[in-house]
Amino acid sequence: MSHHPAYEADSLIAEDIAAYLDQHQNKQLLRFITCGSVDDGKSTLIGRLLYDSKMIFEDQLSALENDSKKVGTQGDAIDFALLVDGLAAEREQGITIDVAYRFFATEKRKFIVADTPGHVQYTRNMVTGASTADLAVILIDARKGVLEQTRRHSYIAHLLGIRHLVLAVNKMDLVGYDQSVFDAIVADYRGFANEIGIEEFTPIPISGFKGDNITTAPSANTPWYHGPSLIEHLETVELANTRAQERAFRMPVQWVNRPNLDFRGFAGMVSDGAVKPGDPVRIVPSGKTSTVKSVVTFDGELAEAVAGQSITLTLEDEVDCSRGDVIAAAGDPPEASDQFEATIVWMSEEAMKPGRGYWLKLGSQMVTANVQPPKYEICVNSFEHLAAKTLELNAIGVAELRTDRALTFEPYSKSRQLGGFILIDKFTNATVAAGMIHFSLRRAQNVHWQPTAITRDDHAALKNQKPRVLWFTGLSGSGKSTIANEVEKRLNLMNRHTFLLDGDNVRHGLNKDLGFTEADRIENIRRIGEVAKLMADAGLIVLTAFISPFRAERQMVRQMLPEGEFIEVFVDTPLEVAEGRDVKGLYKKARSGELKNFTGIDSPYEAPEAAEIRVNTVDMTPAEAADYIIQQILPLK
Structure with missing residues (x-):
């Protein structure tokens, strides 16, 4: 029985498609980014690569031609940047804001390219694109030369472990394809590259608009250039997986x-x-x-x-x-440690809070990490080490981190997968930083847990009670210390073993060295949390009376203790009532400007959202509040 010609044609087409897909599936994949200063032509270059590799559908091409006319492109020329600048805000402003990922393929390789923003305020987006790239194409406008953002992006690319750099000197058509212009830019960039440890890079003179030296053989417009075209270099550069x-x-x-x-x-x-x-x-x-x-x-x-x-x-x-x-x-395992030095690129509008607990995600590992005050911040223009107490948006600094348990890692210079991490805000779940581990701290290797024979359960059984931490929080003047004192007196009459940690008293000794900045307040609570944990391990019922203004630090202490042992007591007194009492005259000083960083005035107080116990001294006397708290925590064993 003979087959109908249409069926045979369909069969041949299906075979061709299958062969095509199989061919592309087995190709090597190169991930690269384009970066540089604003309007250096990154989006145009990527659009040209997509166009020349025939990765544009007919309807896209038609829309592209129409859009090009709208933005005033000369003649029938196509504005290739419109293929990549997908956000409406980008098309209106003519800039790239987000990271745009595009796929294309040639006969030899598949590619995923990230078009990263040029503006300084979007540097964090550039970090995102560079984190998975094997190669970076640093574009420079031939008319402008090496700019500040060129240096910034080159530094970050090098910092993130990208060892293949292409210096694409773009818009050569606008300088008459002048070799002296190209040579001067390459020499300038080489001097900068040597300063930051970039050992080699590949310079290529190109025109994204005209297509010179991009996807075809070397352009006739640059007879003095004898190197590869951009696509030839991308097809032959060594892949990260090979190493x-x-x-x-x-x-x-x-x-x-x-x-x-x-x-x-x-x-x-x-x-x-x-x-x-x-x-x-x-x-x-x-x-x-x-x-x-x-x-x-x-x-x-x-x-x-x-x-x-x-x-x-x-x-x-x-x-x-x-x-x-x-x-x-087995014979060459990675390290495990809970203390590190790392470079951190801060990516959040809200500044880093030294001492605060953030989620640290490294591969499939998730731990709590406390970032210490930076050792220094790096100026990406001069590469000087600047003194810094915190890190602001887009800042790059070096700091130590402590994690709540051992983290398996390798230095970032050796392994991006086991050396690169992100920090995540515990309350917003927003990624706030990217980091690269340098090494573990020696002291982390010299300190080990020493097992003891008597356990926390033994201590509690001897005292015939269940350990608890009653954490009193509220504004200054809310009545925390007074109520906590009343609660302890009642517990004492019930033959319970207790200890009261009061905010003012602790600052006379243990925390004498701390002030009242946000970072100092965070460290104040961290230390108190550790002391309260040790006392609970000894079987005590611990009462703490601290403003403890930030939810993140109260949550940090909660996580130090077994479930059910941390009881948050919110002394909910309105600001006007607390300020009206002003027993210590602190509100008066804060209002006059004599006392800075005072909670409720020029420093925030984050009220508990789900405290186990809530009392106030407007509707209750301190004695009534204490009785209510005792009722809530019964039974005591």
């Missing part, structure tokens, strides 16, 4: 895969090295060892997996391993 495969094996565990009782595997992406059945491995941070039994994928078992592949490993032994752990080569 990663040469390093020792690492795989952060994303998920423990246990579909049934007969299978238990550990799923993740190989970040470095290679692994095969029979390889000895170590689980970090626990240090447990085992041997790889099999390397499993959706399509079956592999003889070997390399960096960049997503796999599931099964092990010969039943070892304790969970999400956040790292499976590594």
